[in-house]
Amino acid sequence: DQQVKQNSPSLSVQEGRISILNCDYTNSMFDYFLWYKKYPAEGPTFLISISSIKDKNEDGRFTVFLNKSAKHLSLHIVPSQPGDSAVYFCAASLNTGNQFYFGTGTSLTVIP
Amino acid sequence: KAGVTQTPRYLIKTRGQQVTLSCSPISGHRSVSWYQQTPGQGLQFLFEYFSETQRNKGNFPGRFSGRQFSNSRSEMNVSTLELGDSALYLCASSLGLEGYGYTFGSGTRLTVV
Numbered sequence: 147d148q149q150v151k152q153n154s155p156s157l158s159v160q161e162g163r164i165s166i167l168n169c170d171y172t173n174s175m176f177d178y179f180l181w182y183k184k185y186p187a188e189g190p191t192f193l194i195s196i197s198s199i200k201d202k203n204e205d206g207r208f209t210v211f212l213n214k215s216a217k218h219l220s221l222h223i224v225p226s227q228p229g230d231s232a233v234y235f236c237a238a239s240l241n242t243g244n245q246f247y248f249g250t251g252t253s254l255t256v257i258p
Numbered sequence: 259k260a261g262v263t264q265t266p267r268y269l270i271k272t273r274g275q276q277v278t279l280s281c282s283p284i285s286g287h288r289s290v291s292w293y294q295q296t297p298g299q300g301l302q303f304l305f306e307y308f309s310e311t312q313r314n315k316g317n318f319p320g321r322f323s324g325r326q327f328s329n330s331r332s333e334m335n336v337s338t339l340e341l342g343d344s345a346l347y348l349c350a351s352s353l354g355l356e357g358y359g360y361t362f363g364s365g366t367r368l369t370v371v
Contacts, residue, residue, distance in 0.1 A: 148300075182362075189262070189348055189362030190301075235301065245314040246360070248293070250300035 149173050150238050152249035160257050165223040167252050169236035174217065176238035180246070181210060181221045184233045193234075194221070226256045260284065262351050262363035270369045276337040279366045283330050283351030289313075290332040291360060292324060295346040304347075307332055339370045 151170045159165045167181075177198035182190035196203040196210045196219070203210050209222045223230055233253045237246040263282040271277050283290050291314075292304040303316035307326035324334045330351075336343055346367050350360035 150300075152300075187364065189264075189350070189364045191362065192360065237301075245291070245303050245306060245316070247303065248301035250298060 148250070150236060150247045150249040152236060152252050154252050155250070156253040156255070158255045158257060159226045161228055162225045165226045165230065165254055165256065167221040167223075167234050167236075167254065169219045169221075169249050171217050171219075171238050171247075173238070173240070173247075174214075175240050176247075178239045179210070179212060179219050180237045181208075182235045182237065184235065184251070190235055228256045228258050230254060231256050262349060262361050264349050264363035264366050266366060267364065268367045268369075270371060271339050273339055273341060273370055275339050276335065277339060277368060279334045279347055279349075279368070281332045281334070281349030281351075281363060283332070283349075284361055287351035287353055287361075288330055289352045290326055290330065291350045291352075292332070292334050293348045293350065294318075295348055295365070301348065304334065341370050344368060344370045
């Protein structure tokens with residue numbers, strides 16, 4: 147049972163435009179969310195996180211939005227750059243430990 | 259500082275064999291978690307060790323086991339390998355405190371033939 151879902155396996159965006167990656171979850175008890183980026187042949191690298199007490203967190207070109215009532219979070223990348231091309235995973239956790247539930251990933255391609 | 263190191267990077271095993279994967283966390287990190295990544299399934303949580311004790315466990319059969327040593331290095335063992343065990347196995351370390359994200363290693367690509 148996939149508790150964290152990324153329904154778009156892939157996304158293509160023009161360089162300079164906004165990339166929006168979406169993530170839905172089913173467990174309303176999740177209270178901490180992260181986004182990871184993964185390049186081929188490398189492990190995922192941490193990108194940005196958000197706690198359930200917030201609805202937005204920004205870090206440079208990356209902004210994560212959390213809509214708890216809809217059990218939905220999204221990652222916005224503005225402006226998108228070719229180096230952003232990677233697979234993006236969202237993850238969620240219960241505040242009882244360090245077990246994270248990951249989505250299946252969205253492959254982002256930024257076209258120069 | 260050095261990142262999370264996983265060895266070996268690639269491994270080919272035959273059905274029925276067993277395999278041991280190794281993970282050295284970032285210095286000072288006491289939590290080590292293991293994930294299995296397969297196409298279409300994302301990252302599936304296997305287990306987490308903190309200070310040599312298994313703290314969390316995912317929904318994998320008992321063929322999957324792990325341990326953590328006093329220096330925080332961790333090993334994962336899979337016995338009686340099945341074709342479906344072919345995957346990228348990722349290890350991640352963290353300080354082990356709630357709310358801290360992981361730092362992942364590059365993974366071990368296991369192929370079972």
